[in-house]
Structure formats: C-alpha cells, structure tokens
C-alpha cells in the first residue's frame with residue numbers, strides 16, 4: 001500500500017486540484033489550457049479556482065493539525081455558494097447530495113466533500129506539513145496521524161532538519 005495512492009471516490013478531484021500548484025517551484029498547472037481542461041476551467045474562471053484551491057489546502061492542513069499556510073477565504077464560505085440538494089433514485093431509493101447547478105468546479109468540489117463526509121474519508125485527505133511541499137495526500141496510516149505526503153521524502157527531510165538544529 002503506497003502512501004501516495006489515490007484517495008477514494010470523488011476526493012481524487014479535490015486532491016488533483018490542490019496539487020496543480022507546486023509550492024516549492026511556484027509552477028502552476030492552471031496557467032496552461034492543458035492544465036485547466038481536466039477541471040473545466042477557462043481563463044475567466046481560473047482565478048476563483050485558485051482561490052478555492054488555497055482554501056482547500058488550508059482545510060487539508062487543518063486535518064493534520066496545522067495552521068493555514070496563509071490567509072484564505074474560509075472553505076465553508078466558498079462552498080456555501082454552491083448549494084447541494086438531496087436527490088433520490090426512484091428505482092432503488094438511494095439518495096445522494098447533488099449540485100443544484102451541475103457542472104462548475106465549485107459545485108463538483110462541494111459534492112465531493114459531501115460524499116467524502118458521508119464515507120468518512122474527508123478528514124483523511126490532508127496537506128503535507130512541510131512548508132515547501134503542502135502537497136495533498138490521502139492518509140492511509142492505521143491511526144490516521146500521518147503528517148507528511150511521503151515519509152521517505154518530506155518526513156526524512158524534517159527529521160534531518162531537526163537533527164541539524166540540535167547539532168548547531
């Protein structure tokens with residue numbers, strides 16, 4: 001089981017969006033048409049998607065007990081603009097939260113969060129503690145106390161830093 005394995009269900013959308021920005025280099029996949037396409041974004045809608053991305057990152061940091069990486073619009077304020085309704089399948093009676101206005105990224109993210117809450121997976125989607133990483137990852141550790149996207153990369157770097165600080 002890889003630490004970097006994809007999160008379950010609709011959370012793949014949230015993880016993919018958060019990880020369009022390489023925090024270390026500043027490279028932003030949403031700068032290009034190819035990078036925007038999977039999210040159905042245009043140049044006109046990309047700014048609000050970036051705002052949503054950083055609000056999501058702050059929420060994922062909070063899942064791991066970390067403060068926000070910077071001032072952001074609270075995620076709840078953004079998602080409140082994308083109302084969801086309960087739809088019921090007449091054939092089997094199954095119900096789901098679905099966007100009122102199907103399509104825009106904000107609505108899809110709101111539905112994904114609602115689905116993940118129901119599935120009990122929302123709090124396990126986290127952002128890496130390392131300030132030059134903040135990558136979104138799904139924490140599959142048994143106790144759910146993971147702090148880094150990859151113990152091998154960021155966890156090892158953090159340990160090395162603490163070790164150096166002690167030596168100094």
Ligand SMILES: [Zn+2]
Nearest residue numbers: 128133149154
């Ligand atoms: Zn990391």
